[in-house]
Amino acid sequence: AQTVTQSQPEMSVQEAETVTLSCTYDTSESDYYLFWYKQPPSRQMILVIRQEAYKQQNATENRFSVNFQKAAKSFSLKISDSQLGDAAMYFCAYRGTYNQGGKLIFGQGTELSVKP
């Protein structure tokens, strides 16, 4: 069975600085998708970024980028120029292909605080 592990329950960053959130996963599949979701205090689940396993190029969305290391099964999220609005719980998630069920498997989450 696939698993996702986030080993950092809490992280803190100074406003305007850069922070990296770690995520590792375990799967025997070669085709899958990885996501980072943000959950602010409103508890809405907001997609931050996605990565297809077959793509070697790391995904980037404005200030958010990932470091995808397929062999190491690592998928970290880098937030540049951190803003107060980035404060939230961040979940790493794995999704197999539809033939694998298609459900999201989440890590335990990392609570990010941003200091002004």
Place this chain on the structure above:
Amino acid sequence: AAGVIQSPRHLIKEKRETATLKCYPIPRHDTVYWYQQGPGQDPQFLISFYEKMQSDKGSIPDRFSAQQFSDYHSELNMSSLELGDSALYFCASSNLAGLQETQYFGPGTRLLVL
């Protein structure tokens, strides 16, 4: 852009009562997923539907049932509610036929069982 709609947003029930949660996916999305997030927990997959057929099943109690209707909206029916069912219930949708693998989440329904 239209988002996933869930109703009600908040629900308070007594033990042993029943509850029905509704989900309206993004237009043209054919797949619906249900997740349960307990306090301080990560979301756990319950069940999913593709083109009105159940496509996958997770850790959903036998007291719960769900279906997807012809207009693609979905309902999660919960009976004999227990205190431990208090949680945030998310619905997410995607467009599998359009090869869109990303799941977009609704705002969730907060269920409190007293």
